Amino acid sequence: MRASGVKALGILLGCWLLSACSQWHYDLGVPLEHGTVPAEGSRLTEALEALGPPLRMSATDNGFVLAWEHWHIRENSVGFRLGALGADFMSADWGEMRIKGEFLLLTFDEHHLLTSVTRSKWDNYGGGGKAIQPFFGFVSVVDVDDLTEMMPQHRWGSSLFQRLPGTLNANSNLDTGQSGLQQRGSPKAAGQQALEMD
Amino acid sequence: MKLSAGSIALVLCAVILSGCAQFESKRGVEVNWQSAVTGKLVNGQSTRRDVLAMLGPPSQVIALDGESALYYLFEHSEGDGLVLILYNRMRIDTRYDRAIFFFDENDVLTEFATRLYPADEG
Secondary structure, eight states: OOHHHHHHHHHHHHHHHTTTOEEEEEEESOOOOTTOOOOTTOBHHHHHHHHOSOSEEEEETTEEEEEEEEEEEEEEEEEEESGGGTOOSEEEEEEEEEEEEEEEEEEEETTSBEEEEEEEEEEEEEEEEEEEEESOOOOOSOOOHHHHOOOGGGGTTGGGSOOHHHHHTGGGOTTSSSSOOOOTTOOSSSGGGGGOOO | OOOOHHHHHHHHHHHHTOEEEEEEEEEESOOOOOHHHHTTOOTTTOBHHHHHHHHOSOSEEEEOSSOEEEEEEEEEEEEEEEEOSSOEEEEEEEEEEEEEEEEOTTSBEEEEEEEOOGGGOO
Protein backbone atom coordinates (compact mmCIF):
# COMPACT_ATOMS: atom_id res chain seq x y z
CA MET A 1 0.00 0.00 0.00
CA ARG A 2 1.27 3.43 -0.86
CA ALA A 3 2.12 5.95 1.84
CA SER A 4 -0.84 8.16 0.95
CA GLY A 5 -3.20 5.22 1.36
CA VAL A 6 -1.79 4.41 4.76
CA LYS A 7 -2.11 8.04 5.78
CA ALA A 8 -5.73 8.20 4.62
CA LEU A 9 -6.55 5.03 6.49
CA GLY A 10 -4.91 6.44 9.59
CA ILE A 11 -7.01 9.59 9.37
CA LEU A 12 -10.15 7.54 8.84
CA LEU A 13 -9.39 5.37 11.83
CA GLY A 14 -8.71 8.40 13.98
CA CYS A 15 -11.98 10.00 12.91
CA TRP A 16 -13.88 6.84 13.67
CA LEU A 17 -12.42 6.58 17.13
CA LEU A 18 -13.22 10.20 17.84
CA SER A 19 -16.85 9.91 16.86
CA ALA A 20 -17.97 10.33 20.48
CA CYS A 21 -17.17 14.06 20.62
CA SER A 22 -20.46 15.79 21.20
CA GLN A 23 -22.15 18.91 22.42
CA TRP A 24 -25.72 19.03 23.78
CA HIS A 25 -27.71 22.19 24.41
CA TYR A 26 -30.93 22.10 26.40
CA ASP A 27 -33.16 25.14 26.63
CA LEU A 28 -36.04 24.66 29.07
CA GLY A 29 -38.63 27.39 29.05
CA VAL A 30 -37.99 30.99 28.12
CA PRO A 31 -35.96 33.64 29.97
CA LEU A 32 -37.95 35.59 32.54
CA GLU A 33 -38.65 39.13 31.52
CA HIS A 34 -36.84 41.62 33.69
CA GLY A 35 -38.71 44.43 35.34
CA THR A 36 -41.99 42.57 35.30
CA VAL A 37 -41.90 41.18 38.82
CA PRO A 38 -44.75 42.69 40.83
CA ALA A 39 -44.06 44.35 44.17
CA GLU A 40 -44.97 42.79 47.49
CA GLY A 41 -48.58 43.48 48.34
CA SER A 42 -49.70 43.10 44.71
CA ARG A 43 -52.65 40.93 43.91
CA LEU A 44 -52.41 37.53 42.25
CA THR A 45 -54.11 38.89 39.14
CA GLU A 46 -51.30 41.40 38.61
CA ALA A 47 -48.66 38.69 38.95
CA LEU A 48 -50.42 36.42 36.48
CA GLU A 49 -50.82 39.28 34.01
CA ALA A 50 -47.15 40.18 34.27
CA LEU A 51 -45.64 36.71 34.24
CA GLY A 52 -48.28 34.37 32.84
CA PRO A 53 -49.12 31.05 34.46
CA PRO A 54 -46.38 29.69 36.73
CA LEU A 55 -44.41 26.59 35.90
CA ARG A 56 -44.64 25.21 39.41
CA MET A 57 -47.20 25.66 42.12
CA SER A 58 -47.91 24.37 45.57
CA ALA A 59 -50.30 25.04 48.42
CA THR A 60 -48.84 26.24 51.70
CA ASP A 61 -50.30 26.47 55.21
CA ASN A 62 -51.60 29.98 54.67
CA GLY A 63 -51.77 30.42 50.91
CA PHE A 64 -49.68 29.15 48.04
CA VAL A 65 -46.40 29.57 46.18
CA LEU A 66 -45.88 30.03 42.46
CA ALA A 67 -42.60 29.59 40.62
CA TRP A 68 -41.26 30.47 37.18
CA GLU A 69 -38.00 29.14 35.81
CA HIS A 70 -35.70 29.05 32.82
CA TRP A 71 -32.77 26.68 32.35
CA HIS A 72 -30.06 26.52 29.75
CA ILE A 73 -27.81 23.50 30.05
CA ARG A 74 -24.75 22.93 27.91
CA GLU A 75 -23.03 19.58 27.94
CA ASN A 76 -19.70 19.04 26.22
CA SER A 77 -18.00 15.71 25.94
CA VAL A 78 -15.01 14.37 24.13
CA GLY A 79 -14.09 10.76 23.97
CA PHE A 80 -13.02 7.84 21.93
CA ARG A 81 -13.88 4.22 22.05
CA LEU A 82 -13.04 1.18 20.05
CA GLY A 83 -16.59 -0.16 20.06
CA ALA A 84 -17.13 0.87 16.49
CA LEU A 85 -14.44 -1.58 15.52
CA GLY A 86 -16.15 -4.40 17.37
CA ALA A 87 -13.64 -4.32 20.20
CA ASP A 88 -15.43 -2.67 23.09
CA PHE A 89 -12.60 -2.99 25.55
CA MET A 90 -11.43 0.54 26.00
CA SER A 91 -12.99 3.95 26.15
CA ALA A 92 -11.71 7.29 27.32
CA ASP A 93 -14.04 10.19 28.00
CA TRP A 94 -13.90 13.76 29.18
CA GLY A 95 -16.97 15.85 29.81
CA GLU A 96 -18.24 18.97 31.47
CA MET A 97 -21.51 20.79 31.92
CA ARG A 98 -22.49 24.41 32.38
CA ILE A 99 -25.81 25.42 33.84
CA LYS A 100 -27.36 28.79 33.36
CA GLY A 101 -30.78 29.75 34.60
CA GLU A 102 -33.08 31.74 36.78
CA PHE A 103 -35.83 30.96 39.24
CA LEU A 104 -38.53 33.24 40.56
CA LEU A 105 -40.59 32.28 43.57
CA LEU A 106 -43.65 34.27 44.64
CA THR A 107 -45.49 33.57 47.88
CA PHE A 108 -49.15 34.52 48.26
CA ASP A 109 -51.32 34.54 51.35
CA GLU A 110 -54.87 33.25 51.60
CA HIS A 111 -56.18 36.60 50.34
CA HIS A 112 -54.16 36.24 47.12
CA LEU A 113 -51.78 39.02 48.11
CA LEU A 114 -48.10 38.75 47.28
CA THR A 115 -46.13 38.40 50.51
CA SER A 116 -42.64 37.66 49.25
CA VAL A 117 -40.56 37.70 46.08
CA THR A 118 -37.42 35.63 45.75
CA ARG A 119 -35.33 35.54 42.64
CA SER A 120 -32.10 33.74 41.85
CA LYS A 121 -29.95 33.67 38.77
CA TRP A 122 -26.92 31.51 38.10
CA ASP A 123 -24.32 30.65 35.51
CA ASN A 124 -22.22 27.85 36.95
CA TYR A 125 -19.97 24.97 36.15
CA GLY A 126 -22.28 22.02 36.69
CA GLY A 127 -19.74 19.26 36.99
CA GLY A 128 -17.94 16.89 34.74
CA GLY A 129 -15.31 14.23 34.75
CA LYS A 130 -12.79 12.08 33.00
CA ALA A 131 -12.75 8.35 32.64
CA ILE A 132 -10.72 5.57 31.14
CA GLN A 133 -12.81 2.46 31.22
CA PRO A 134 -11.50 -0.88 30.00
CA PHE A 135 -13.93 -3.63 29.01
CA PHE A 136 -17.13 -2.03 30.26
CA GLY A 137 -18.28 1.56 30.43
CA PHE A 138 -19.95 1.93 33.82
CA VAL A 139 -19.60 5.63 34.40
CA SER A 140 -21.18 8.52 32.56
CA VAL A 141 -18.91 11.50 33.14
CA VAL A 142 -21.71 14.03 32.63
CA ASP A 143 -25.20 13.42 33.94
CA VAL A 144 -27.96 15.88 33.12
CA ASP A 145 -30.98 13.61 33.54
CA ASP A 146 -32.19 15.16 36.79
CA LEU A 147 -32.01 18.61 35.22
CA THR A 148 -33.85 17.81 32.03
CA GLU A 149 -36.64 15.65 33.40
CA MET A 150 -40.27 16.40 32.62
CA MET A 151 -42.33 18.70 34.81
CA PRO A 152 -43.88 17.11 37.93
CA GLN A 153 -47.42 17.93 36.80
CA HIS A 154 -47.21 15.02 34.37
CA ARG A 155 -46.68 12.70 37.34
CA TRP A 156 -49.42 14.16 39.50
CA GLY A 157 -51.84 11.23 39.22
CA SER A 158 -49.25 8.49 39.40
CA SER A 159 -47.57 10.14 42.38
CA LEU A 160 -50.59 9.07 44.43
CA PHE A 161 -50.19 5.43 43.41
CA GLN A 162 -46.65 4.60 44.25
CA ARG A 163 -45.15 1.57 45.90
CA LEU A 164 -45.50 1.47 49.65
CA PRO A 165 -42.46 3.49 50.77
CA GLY A 166 -43.47 6.29 48.42
CA THR A 167 -47.14 6.11 49.35
CA LEU A 168 -46.32 6.34 53.05
CA ASN A 169 -44.51 9.55 52.26
CA ALA A 170 -47.30 10.88 50.02
CA ASN A 171 -48.02 13.80 52.34
CA SER A 172 -44.52 15.05 51.67
CA ASN A 173 -44.51 14.29 47.97
CA LEU A 174 -43.42 17.34 46.02
CA ASP A 175 -45.25 16.25 42.87
CA THR A 176 -48.72 16.62 44.36
CA GLY A 177 -48.73 20.41 44.58
CA GLN A 178 -49.72 20.18 48.25
CA SER A 179 -46.38 19.91 50.01
CA GLY A 180 -44.10 22.53 48.55
CA LEU A 181 -41.99 22.52 45.44
CA GLN A 182 -38.39 22.10 44.51
CA GLN A 183 -36.06 23.18 41.76
CA ARG A 184 -34.62 20.85 39.17
CA GLY A 185 -31.59 18.95 40.34
CA SER A 186 -32.44 19.06 44.04
CA PRO A 187 -30.81 16.07 45.77
CA LYS A 188 -33.29 13.44 46.91
CA ALA A 189 -31.11 11.88 49.57
CA ALA A 190 -32.13 14.41 52.18
CA GLY A 191 -35.29 16.25 53.09
CA GLN A 192 -38.86 15.37 52.21
CA GLN A 193 -38.00 12.65 49.73
CA ALA A 194 -35.48 10.87 51.91
CA LEU A 195 -38.04 8.24 52.93
CA GLU A 196 -38.96 7.32 49.39
CA MET A 197 -37.46 4.51 47.38
CA ASP A 198 -37.10 4.39 43.64
CA MET B 1 -6.85 16.20 -11.02
CA LYS B 2 -6.47 12.57 -10.17
CA LEU B 3 -7.66 11.41 -6.77
CA SER B 4 -6.00 8.50 -5.02
CA ALA B 5 -8.05 5.55 -3.82
CA GLY B 6 -7.32 6.62 -0.23
CA SER B 7 -8.70 10.11 -0.84
CA ILE B 8 -11.83 8.74 -2.46
CA ALA B 9 -12.36 6.38 0.47
CA LEU B 10 -11.87 9.28 2.88
CA VAL B 11 -14.48 11.42 1.14
CA LEU B 12 -16.86 8.50 0.82
CA CYS B 13 -16.60 7.66 4.51
CA ALA B 14 -16.99 11.31 5.46
CA VAL B 15 -20.28 11.35 3.58
CA ILE B 16 -21.48 8.00 4.92
CA LEU B 17 -20.61 8.75 8.53
CA SER B 18 -22.20 12.21 8.59
CA GLY B 19 -25.84 12.88 9.21
CA CYS B 20 -28.44 15.03 10.78
CA ALA B 21 -31.29 14.42 13.18
CA GLN B 22 -34.55 16.04 14.05
CA PHE B 23 -36.99 15.01 16.73
CA GLU B 24 -40.01 16.22 18.61
CA SER B 25 -41.66 15.24 21.87
CA LYS B 26 -45.07 16.25 23.14
CA ARG B 27 -46.35 15.53 26.63
CA GLY B 28 -49.35 16.69 28.57
CA VAL B 29 -52.98 17.48 28.09
CA GLU B 30 -54.68 18.57 24.89
CA VAL B 31 -54.21 22.30 24.35
CA ASN B 32 -57.69 23.78 24.44
CA TRP B 33 -56.94 27.12 26.06
CA GLN B 34 -56.72 29.28 22.96
CA SER B 35 -57.83 32.85 23.59
CA ALA B 36 -61.03 32.24 21.61
CA VAL B 37 -61.98 29.63 24.20
CA THR B 38 -60.82 31.32 27.40
CA GLY B 39 -62.34 34.60 26.22
CA LYS B 40 -65.70 33.14 27.21
CA LEU B 41 -64.61 32.83 30.84
CA VAL B 42 -65.46 35.61 33.25
CA ASN B 43 -63.96 35.99 36.69
CA GLY B 44 -66.65 35.91 39.36
CA GLN B 45 -69.17 34.24 37.06
CA SER B 46 -67.73 31.18 35.37
CA THR B 47 -67.51 28.02 37.42
CA ARG B 48 -65.18 25.07 37.67
CA ARG B 49 -67.76 23.06 35.74
CA ASP B 50 -67.47 25.56 32.84
CA VAL B 51 -63.69 25.30 32.78
CA LEU B 52 -63.70 21.52 32.93
CA ALA B 53 -66.30 21.38 30.15
CA MET B 54 -64.17 23.64 27.93
CA LEU B 55 -60.72 22.27 28.64
CA GLY B 56 -61.24 18.72 29.88
CA PRO B 57 -59.37 17.07 32.75
CA PRO B 58 -56.37 19.07 33.98
CA SER B 59 -52.79 17.97 34.52
CA GLN B 60 -53.01 18.75 38.21
CA VAL B 61 -55.64 19.68 40.78
CA ILE B 62 -54.35 21.65 43.74
CA ALA B 63 -56.38 22.01 46.90
CA LEU B 64 -55.94 25.32 48.63
CA ASP B 65 -57.54 26.12 51.96
CA GLY B 66 -61.19 26.16 50.89
CA GLU B 67 -60.20 27.10 47.35
CA SER B 68 -58.82 25.06 44.49
CA ALA B 69 -56.73 25.46 41.37
CA LEU B 70 -56.70 23.57 38.09
CA TYR B 71 -53.38 23.45 36.25
CA TYR B 72 -53.06 22.50 32.57
CA LEU B 73 -49.66 21.76 31.06
CA PHE B 74 -48.48 20.80 27.60
CA GLU B 75 -44.75 20.25 27.19
CA HIS B 76 -43.33 20.53 23.70
CA SER B 77 -39.70 19.69 22.94
CA GLU B 78 -38.06 20.10 19.59
CA GLY B 79 -34.56 19.07 18.80
CA ASP B 80 -32.19 19.00 15.91
CA GLY B 81 -28.70 17.77 15.55
CA LEU B 82 -25.71 17.62 13.33
CA VAL B 83 -23.78 14.38 13.32
CA LEU B 84 -20.36 14.82 11.80
CA ILE B 85 -17.30 12.68 12.05
CA LEU B 86 -15.41 14.72 14.55
CA TYR B 87 -18.19 16.74 16.07
CA ASN B 88 -21.81 16.09 17.00
CA ARG B 89 -24.13 18.85 18.07
CA MET B 90 -27.65 18.50 19.43
CA ARG B 91 -29.96 21.28 20.46
CA ILE B 92 -33.20 20.70 22.35
CA ASP B 93 -35.73 23.45 23.00
CA THR B 94 -38.55 22.81 25.42
CA ARG B 95 -41.54 25.11 25.72
CA TYR B 96 -44.41 24.94 28.17
CA ASP B 97 -47.95 25.85 27.16
CA ARG B 98 -49.91 26.22 30.36
CA ALA B 99 -53.04 27.53 31.96
CA ILE B 100 -54.04 27.98 35.56
CA PHE B 101 -57.48 28.63 37.04
CA PHE B 102 -58.28 29.55 40.64
CA PHE B 103 -61.70 28.89 42.17
CA ASP B 104 -63.19 30.03 45.46
CA GLU B 105 -64.97 27.79 47.97
CA ASN B 106 -68.13 27.97 45.82
CA ASP B 107 -66.24 26.75 42.73
CA VAL B 108 -66.51 30.15 41.07
CA LEU B 109 -63.58 31.30 38.96
CA THR B 110 -61.59 34.05 40.70
CA GLU B 111 -58.42 34.36 38.59
CA PHE B 112 -56.89 32.66 35.60
CA ALA B 113 -53.98 33.00 33.20
CA THR B 114 -52.92 31.17 30.06
CA ARG B 115 -49.77 31.02 27.95
CA LEU B 116 -49.64 29.49 24.51
CA TYR B 117 -46.67 29.55 22.18
CA PRO B 118 -47.44 30.38 18.55
CA ALA B 119 -46.35 26.96 17.31
CA ASP B 120 -49.08 25.32 19.37
CA GLU B 121 -51.76 27.88 18.59
CA GLY B 122 -53.18 25.86 15.70
